[in-house]
Amino acid sequence: MFQIEATAVAATFDAAIAQDAGLDFDVPIPGAIGAPYGSAQCMIKGLVLVAEENLSWELWLWSKAARAGASYNVDSWLGRWTFLAADAVRVSGNTRYYYFVPSLEVPYRDDDVADVNGLLHCTLIPRGAAHVIHKLLLVKIYCQSAVPWT
Numbered sequence: 001m002f003q004i005e006a007t008a009v010a011a012t013f014d015a016a017i018a019q020d021a022g023l024d025f026d027v028p029i030p031g032a033i034g035a036p037y038g039s040a041q042c043m044i045k046g047l048v049l050v051a052e053e054n055l056s057w058e059l060w061l062w063s064k065a066a067r068a069g070a071s072y073n074v075d076s077w078l079g080r081w082t083f084l085a086a087d088a089v090r091v092s093g094n095t096r097y098y099y100f101v102p103s104l105e106v107p108y109r110d111d112d113v114a115d116v117n118g119l120l121h122c123t124l125i126p127r128g129a130a131h132v133i134h135k136l137l138l139v140k141i142y143c144q145s146a147v148p149w150t
Contacts, residue, residue: 017126022060024067026119027141029110040118041109042143049083049099050138054090056128057083057099059139062121063111076111076121085128096137108143 017023029042049057064076081101088097110118120141 022123022125024123026121029118040113044104044106044108046142047101048140051097054085054088054097056085058125060123
C-alpha cells in the first residue's frame, strides 16, 4: 500500500465565449504529480467551475493539444462533463456561481509528451443560453498521481 498526496491545478481566465463555441486552454500537470512514474499522467479526482453567470457549461478533455484530428484514428477526445444551470450554487444573490463534480476516477495521460511536463488539454463550451458573451472566472481540476498504465 502506498500513500498518494492529492493536489489541485487551476486555470483562471476572463474571456468572451460565444454560445456553443469552445475556448481551448491547457492546465500544467505539476511535476510532483507526474514524477513518481516518469510520465505526464494523473488521475482526475474532481472538477470545479466558478462563474459570473448561472449557465450550462461543458468541459471537454483531450489527450493531445491538437484536439480533434482530421480522421477518427487521430482524434484525441477523452470525454466531457456537463454542468447544468440547476447544478450551480451560490451564497447569496450577489456572489458567483459554483459548480462541483466530486469523486471522479478518470485516468489521464498527455499523449504529446513522455516526461513529467504534461498538460491537461481542455475545452470549455457554454451551452443552452440566449446570451452570447460569458465570463468564466475559474476552472479547477483536482488530480493526484496515478500508477502507470499502458
